[in-house]
Amino acid sequence: DMGGHDTYMHKEISEQPDAVDRVLRGRIDERFATVRLGGLNLDAREARTIRRIKILGCGTSYHAGLIGAGLIESLARVPADAEPASEFRYRNPVVDPDTLYIAVSQSGETYDVLAAVQELKRKGARVLGVVNVVGSAIAREADGGMYVHAGPEVCVVSTKCFTNTVVAFALLALHLGRIRDLSVSDGKRIIEGLRRLPEQIQQILQAEAEIKKLADQYADAKSMMFIGRVRGYPVALEASLKLKEISYIHAEAYPASELKHGPLALIEPALPTVAIVPDDDLLEKNRAALEEIKARSGRILAVAHQEQEKADHTVVVPKNEPELDPILMGIPLQLLAYHTALSLGRDIDKPRNLAKSVTVE
């Protein structure tokens, strides 16, 4: 049942304010400015002994893991990174007893992720799951974890589950941070930011007509470049994946800082760039990248907290706390991919060559 929407993807994008509300519900502990996560099976003493966090997932879940790693590093100050589960599995990784491993999956059935979890467990590692489907294989195999409570996701490409997974990582990062060195005031600041998310997402969804107009203008592109820096880079990766999957337009994502090391050679009027430009300590650096693109006559669509002078178009999104801004900046780009695919007449809920869950190697 699409509940009045033309596609499941549209329905699922629209459900995000409620979905985010669900992942937060019952977990916030105001008194200690922290989060209660009953299913982790990790007490405070154990949490303090973690020296590293390694996040594993595929596709969109891997991208959510990249943002998650950034959140964990900034809030909990534990070194963290994310890697595609399949790559991890095939390179005979060093499994370290002081590392906490986290497997991320919407379906909980992705074979490469499940196999990585089984291999890690065989070697004695502790593995948590950040999973949407309750009781799925990865959820059962993990030592503990969190459900992301996005609700059923029917469209082949992931939208609301991506957003909820990132919010789940923010909760985990806050939880670990408050056990370690995150102050009460920073804990409160993040909690207040989390509480603002559903309404701010709603606000972004209200700009759909404007984003549709932009999508119609960019739909003739043969290829698109997505750029971001630090927190913005995984947002660019995910936006580029979403566009490829449903519109079949070729897209690449690069860290803005890497442009001058090669991809700048591609920039010309026929290759539009989507730039993630949050109003944070990297704003000036990001503006400089826009200038470099403009100097090569590249068209620019910015997603930013304020109108960007160098951009041809800016989608202005509401500002939250800098750590949480990537969550909001991804939303208009889901709509951009959606309306681009729609204007090209694609089968949005069932893109060619793709399956919702990849249970084979």
Ligand code: F6R
């Ligand atoms: C992207 C997409 C895929 C999945 C990937 C992992 O829109 O749907 O990239 O994210 O196959 O799937 P899960 O999260 O079920 O493990």
